[in-house]
Amino acid sequence: MRLYASLLRQEIGFFDANSKGQLMAMMGEDVARMQSAVTDQLTGTITHIQTIYFCARDVVRISPHATLIVVAAVPLLSAASIVAQAASRRRSAIAFDSARETAATASEVLANARTVQSFTAEEMEAARYAERMQEQYALELDYRVFTGGAHLFFQALTMGLSAGGMYYGGGLVRAGRLEMTDLMDFMQYSFKIGTALGALLQILNEQQRALMSAAKVFGTLRRKPVIARGVGVTPATCEGRLVLRDICFSYPTRPDAPVITGLNLELRPGTITALVGGSGNGKSTIAWLLQRFYDPSEGAISLDGRDIRSVELTWLRDQMAIVSQEPMLFHGSVADNIRYGRPGASDDEVEAAAREANAEEFVLKLPQ
Secondary structure (H helix, E strand, O other): OHHHHHHHHOOHHHHHHOOHHHHHHHHHHHHHHHHHHHOHHHHHHHHHHHHHHHHHHHHHHHOHHHHHHHHHOHHHHHHHHHHHHHHHHHHHHHHHHHHHHHHHHHHHHHHOHHHHHHOOOHHHHHHHHHHHHHHHHHHHHHHHHHHHHHHHHHHHHHHHHHHHHHHHHHHHHHOOOOOHHHHHHHHHHHHHHHHHHHHHHHHHHHHHHHHHHHHHHHHHHHOOOOOOOOOOEOOOOOOOOEEEEEEEEEOOOOOOOEEEEEEEEEEOOOOOOOOOOOOOOOHHHHHHHHOOOOOOOEEEEEEOOEEHHHEOHHHHHHOOOOOOOOOOOOOOOHHHHHHHHOOOOOHHHHHHHHHHOOOHHHHHHOOO
């Protein structure tokens, strides 16, 4: 819930830089991976550590001399584990990013299904997605093969140590310094230690992915929006005189591509102003700047003589009525969608709004 709320508070530039697919992957896969890390994996980690502790205590009690063989290999195991974990972490990060990009591609295409079908690009998009999946599969396979090989290596090393312990323990039995039953117990406990260490290695690989997910999630939670609510003055009245002075603007994701340069414009109350121009000339951008989805790179926009950057954001947007070229309908009734801008509006006010928008007759014809 906190992550969802944090995402909604971010400025529009944040959503320009992060695709919907990436954000959905964060809310789904990343959160699920973190939950697994602090539930199932945490329980397994504690269990395996307990197994290692109690079995190590018993093998030391049974034969300190045989235990030295195992202990002598600890530096080698530690060094090999550090190298393996570093390499595994790199492969995991690359595979993880590829999976997010694949999800982003699919989400983008499905969200723009009308455009895809208008250009009969279904086959092209299916091929592009298949290419992304093949790339992701190759990276994921590389990660899995490496971690599986590392697991086999450590298992083989553990078995080798167990064989060495058995050989040495057999000598102690022949010399009468160790009972056969103690040797069997020693080998059983040693095997349990090796099994627990192998399981911990697998858990550690998954924990690495969980840490990457946590870094993205908590980074978003800590992120302060560039354009924030609750800051600035709240004027008592609004006449509606807007002045754009020497406006220059580039989108945050494309700072080297100016969209508006040196714009001066005044919008007076009670008048109608039409912005006319070719596609890409900045008409929609001006509307977004007035709503303060973005701040201009240079210049200022004032409302009734106040720079809109000094005005509280919620109050500013409450003074505007927006009819988008392609309005978005949320799941729910027509009344819910009309009431979206004013959740507390009465049924009479909703009907009046539909009537003023010339939508009442159309709405009444809809099935209940």
